[in-house]
Amino acid sequence: MKKDAVFIYSEDQLNYSFSDTHPFNQKRIILTLDLLKKMQAITDEDIIRPRIATEEELLLAHDVKFIETVKKASKGELQENVGAIYGIGTEDTPIFPNMHEASALLVGGTLTAVDEVMNGRANYALNLGGGLHHGFHGKASGFCVYNDSSVAIKYLQQKYGARVLYIDTDAHHGDGVQWSFYDDPNVCTLSIHETGRYLFPGTGHITERGNGKGYGTSFNFPIDAFTEDESFLEVYRTSIKEVAEYFQPDVILTQNGADAHYFDPLTHLYGTMAIYNEIPRIAREIAEQYCEGRWIAVGGGGYDIWRVVPRAWAQIWLAMKKLPAPTGPLPADWLTSWQGESPVPLIPTWEDPDPLYEAIPRKKEITEKNAQMLNRALYIIRNEKINK
């Protein structure tokens, strides 16, 4: 029988770990899964173990020299200073033992998710270990070694001949995936992120629209620092609906970085749980409307792993199970299990405290600027619609 959703997970996904102090911490996945278990929203039958991506699969989106270098670094055989041109051994992506295997497993997890959905075993599939959207063809960047989404999109094209709409709501621009498909008219990338004025990686301007035959299949929605829920959601709802209608995808791949929240230490957006309730539910609607439901979701950024990520990521699974967004207290046993380990007091409810922060002085201007950006970014498809 076809399942609503599958959850790709094994404890080996936690081997993707740069160091104990590095902000990218896959413990988030355990915290999320435990929260879902303690609210009886997931059973062992829902969970599928990820496979490891083969080298042939990695080559779909990565350079052979880069892979060779990661493999050497993985075994501690890389000479000093050689890694830097491949972005490894840097502050952001330090070398760690077996990093090739750990990185290839995250890619494999997303491929497992793809196969479950495309072979009709499940409507939706979630791989929280994936979403490493900064990985480039020949270079690691921004905490990401191999780019699971880029490999998965190539795999979707070659094995299933699918037109893919990639939707990235991480607070950082999804540069790695965008550049991989910048010339490809059969893949559409859509990224909503804090403007690159200050934030890494700095790209993702509305003028980055694709190149050659791929012109018009890359969409960027850079929102201002201090953007709040309403403005974020207006940009999200409008962009995803209009772009999906324009592109007519066969399948949707969403990247669900959870770092646009007020608490996130690395970004300056002022989102609350309200956006994470809505992001996956609208994604599901769009998948139902245009793709007969085919929807694959991956994780991504998210650096407040205690107060933000578990609640935010749980919503993706709950949306896949067609459950409404829960309200009120979190399961008490989840709070007691983890409070001791958390350096900050956990938020005891599904909702954030209200108000979560002091009012923003320039809210009106920020909202107005985002709305203007949205119109300019979508101008190209609205214009085409009128000309039809």
Next chain:
Amino acid sequence: MLLEEVMIKDVITLSPTNTAKDALQTMQENKIRHLPIVESDGTVVGIVSDRDLKNIDPPTLIGGSDHDLSNSLLGDIMTPNPILGHPMDFVEEAAILFYEHKIGALPIVSTDKLVGIITETDLLYKYIELTGAHQPGSQIEVRVPNVPGILYEVSKVFHDHQTNVLSVLVYPDKENVANKIIVIRINSMNPLPLIQGLRQNGFEVLWPNVPGIDV
């Protein structure tokens, strides 16, 4: 940086005896907006821009036949004796020429022969490269007193954190002339340890710098 390092060397040109129609076609085919007009010996005698073509007496273009258009010789339409650059000019000098003379392209000449061209667009891209904004990085702004040695003090913090700097720019501080704003792009997604280090050393870090909002 010298112009010879950044100029386009493969220049598309026409001669004074070519027609406006030739120029229009050449611009459209090559997606360019400026054509140096060159004698057979390689000397530059003029330049024709897309605007010069638009400015040809309208009736000859709109009401008239192709005959009228093809009759307009570039020698008659071109801007004669255009402003020229030398391969050894600095990029900054070229930028000032563009700004002061409101021109869109600069033919580059050495020993009386055309050797290259640089356009406003090329120059703008060089400036983007100078800011480091074309490669992945985070941007930090530090407000410092305008005194000797301060850049050293700031860069020491970067050294302590082993952070790779992509670019450094120094701006005047609009609020206080006794200060400067140092804008640094670093090759990292996690600037937090560095920001903390700068603050511990007494520097005012603006991240992000949005007037009216304190973080």
